[in-house]
Amino acid sequence: MPENISRRQLxxxxxxxxxxxxxxxxxxxxxxxxxxxxxxxxxxxNSVAKPVPQRYWWVKNVDKPTIEVEWKNMKRFNEWExxxxxxxxxxxxDLDKQMNQLQKDNTKKWELEKKPGYTTKDIALSSAVGxxxxxxxxxxxxxxxxxxxxxxxxxEGTPEENxxxxxxxxxxMGAATIGFVELNPETTRKLIYNQEPAPSKKPIVFxxxxxxxxxxxxxxxxxxxxxxxxxxxxxxxxxxKYGPTTLGSLTTGLTYTRLYTIYxxxxxxxxxxxxxxxxxxxxxxxxxxxxxxxxxxLGELSRLNRVITPEYGPMVRTAFLITxxxxxxxxxxxxxxxxxxxxxxxxxxxxxxxxxSLDREPTWQTRGEWNNPGHKAYFEDSVKCRNYWNECGTNxxxxxxxxxxxxxxxxxxxxxxxxxxxxxxxxxxxxVAADRAAFPALPEQPLKNPDDWWKNxxxxxxxxxxxxxxxxx
Amino acid sequence: MLWLILGIGxxxxxxxxxxxxxxxxxxxxxxxxxxxxxxxxxxxxxxQNYFGLSAELEPQAAxxxxxxxxxxxxxxxALIWLIPYIAKFQKKESSGxxxxx
Numbered sequence: 001m002p003e004n005i006s007r008r009q010l011x012x013x014x015x016x017x018x019x020x021x022x023x024x025x026x027x028x029x030x031x032x033x034x035x036x037x038x039x040x041x042x043x044x045x046n047s048v049a050k051p052v053p054q055r056y057w058w059v060k061n062v063d064k065p066t067i068e069v070e071w072k073n074m075k076r077f078n079e080w081e082x083x084x085x086x087x088x089x090x091x092x093x094d095l096d097k098q099m100n101q102l103q104k105d106n107t108k109k110w111e112l113e114k115k116p117g118y119t120t121k122d123i124a125l126s127s128a129v130g131x132x133x134x135x136x137x138x139x140x141x142x143x144x145x146x147x148x149x150x151x152x153x154x155x156e157g158t159p160e161e162n163x164x165x166x167x168x169x170x171x172x173m174g175a176a177t178i179g180f181v182e183l184n185p186e187t188t189r190k191l192i193y194n195q196e197p198a199p200s201k202k203p204i205v206f207x208x209x210x211x212x213x214x215x216x217x218x219x220x221x222x223x224x225x226x227x228x229x230x231x232x233x234x235x236x237x238x239x240x241k242y243g244p245t246t247l248g249s250l251t252t253g254l255t256y257t258r259l260y261t262i263y264x265x266x267x268x269x270x271x272x273x274x275x276x277x278x279x280x281x282x283x284x285x286x287x288x289x290x291x292x293x294x295x296x297x298l299g300e301l302s303r304l305n306r307v308i309t310p311e312y313g314p315m316v317r318t319a320f321l322i323t324x325x326x327x328x329x330x331x332x333x334x335x336x337x338x339x340x341x342x343x344x345x346x347x348x349x350x351x352x353x354x355x356x357s358l359d360r361e362p363t364w365q366t367r368g369e370w371n372n373p374g375h376k377a378y379f380e381d382s383v384k385c386r387n388y389w390n391e392c393g394t395n396x397x398x399x400x401x402x403x404x405x406x407x408x409x410x411x412x413x414x415x416x417x418x419x420x421x422x423x424x425x426x427x428x429x430x431x432v433a434a435d436r437a438a439f440p441a442l443p444e445q446p447l448k449n450p451d452d453w454w455k456n457x458x459x460x461x462x463x464x465x466x467x468x469x470x471x472x473x
Numbered sequence: 474m475l476w477l478i479l480g481i482g483x484x485x486x487x488x489x490x491x492x493x494x495x496x497x498x499x500x501x502x503x504x505x506x507x508x509x510x511x512x513x514x515x516x517x518x519x520x521q522n523y524f525g526l527s528a529e530l531e532p533q534a535a536x537x538x539x540x541x542x543x544x545x546x547x548x549x550x551a552l553i554w555l556i557p558y559i560a561k562f563q564k565k566e567s568s569g570x571x572x573x574x
Contacts, residue, residue: 009492009495012488012491012492013488013492016484016487016488016491237529238529238530407529408528408529410524410525410526410528410529411521411522411525411526411529411538412518412521412522412525413522413525413526413538434541437537438531438533438534438537438538439531439533439534440533456530
């Protein structure tokens with residue numbers, strides 16, 4: 001330090017030290033979600049709280065989703081028409097029997113061989129995390145007390161306030177992102193299945209009644225139940241990397257358990273407010289959940305035909321239910337996914353059964369009766385996909401784990417890349433190449449050694465970072 | 474904590490350079506400032522992403538980051554000294570006179 005420092009030099013030194021401390025402070029706060037910054041600003045200015053979590057600057061609200069939809073040509077689909085419901089029909093009864101037997105034989109053989117990802121402890125945990133799912137009921141559990149039972153008026157709020165309290169409540173229940181869709185008979189109501197899943201296949205109908213009901217012939221949703229609450233629950237990006245094995249699939253099982261626990265709780269919350277809700281009678285049984293998530297602004301459809309979210313990539317599961325609680329709808333979003341998918345193709349290249357489309361452009365042409373026509377998409381050959389599930393013994397998930405959007409949020413580079421992709425396609429080629437170099441994948445192999453998963457006692461609870469969508473606790 | 478220490482270190486380093494320049498004990502050309510700022514930004518970027526990717530349990534990607542971002546940052550930092558050294562060497566060859574830096 002020079003002697004006889006002048007005032008000018010002292011002020012310069014203080015300025016530089018302050019800049020250095022600011023840099024350090026910026027580094028400390030590098031991972032703060034912008035929603036927190038907004039919350040802090042709003043606390044300072046006493047302004048009205050905004051819904052959390054805040055969107056990133058590169059996520060744009062749009063009036064129409066980034067896939068083309070011909071609503072007038074779309075018909076209400078049925079869950080039992082998917083490969084989940086009609087696989088024997090699509091691949092033949094004999095092949096179906098053979099493939100199911102192959103799955104049993106393979107998993108037993110691999111368990112005896114102690115093959116990583118299929119060991120006894122992997123299989124035990126996979127079974128365990130599926131436990132605890134509530135029973136599916138059309139009208140919900142109906143155990144919470146209603147305001148009328150408590151002798152008080154029902155909750156009243158504006159659609160914006162209602163949307164906010166639903167979001168806050170669901171975040172507390174464990175949902176990641178929440179959106180709202182207004183059901184229009186000519187458009188979004190067509191995303192509700194025509195019938196409930198097998199074996200009952202009861203029609204799901206809309207009638208001009210005050211309260212919906214279920215009888216032996218049908219499930220009735222009132223016309224006044226005009227809003228769908230669509231939401232996502234995070235999957236573990238880390239655990240999925242150990243697929244296609246029983247170990248890798250356990251995050252799917254665990255997430256479905258959480259998804260439908262929240263489902264039942266949401267039913268009860270709406271009931272406790274004094275309103276009605278109508279939901280699935282079986283897993284994924286009410287309507288096309290990824291489509292509803294796209295319409296509700298939770299993400300974009302993609303080459304892997306599932307919703308990709310800005311926050312968590314494809315590492316989510318999604319569901320929706322219907323209510324007569326008035327809600328402010330949320331718009332679809334565009335952050336460059338469909339445009340990026342044209343150049344990327346990583347999921348399709350790495351798909352072991354080549355079930356995913358390798359075409360550059362999405363198409364109106366479906367690939368089988370398991371696809372729902374009426375929108376332009378990268379339709380998949382779901383039978384090939386399910387055949388591979390039988391071969392590998394479980395739901396595969398390779399397309400999820402190799403997706404460039406399937407990343408956590410610690411490295412700042414992820415958001416810079418997502419922001420770049422959202423605004424220009426000029427760098428898509430180089431970004432895909434860099435992703436494949438940084439996260440190399442071998443065909444049909446887990447990205448990581450399944451034995452290593454069991455060595456990590458420091459993996460976060462549920463395998464996820466629940467503070468990614470918001471940090472106020 | 475790492476970022477606080479880095480911030481203080483960078484602030485102190487800048488103060489030292491500027492005070493030595495003001496005292497006439499150090500001469501820094503404009504391009505050296507530019508290269509220095511770019512290399513500091515790149516090094517900080519590399520460090521944040523290296524530790525971030527390591528926290529995401531992706532050691533291979535973290536090392537890839539060192540290669541594609543860290544190595545260029547070090548090369549750019551080395552140019553701060555390399556460019557004047559090469560210029561000095563070439564001038565010495567052509568005129569036979571030694572120049573002070």
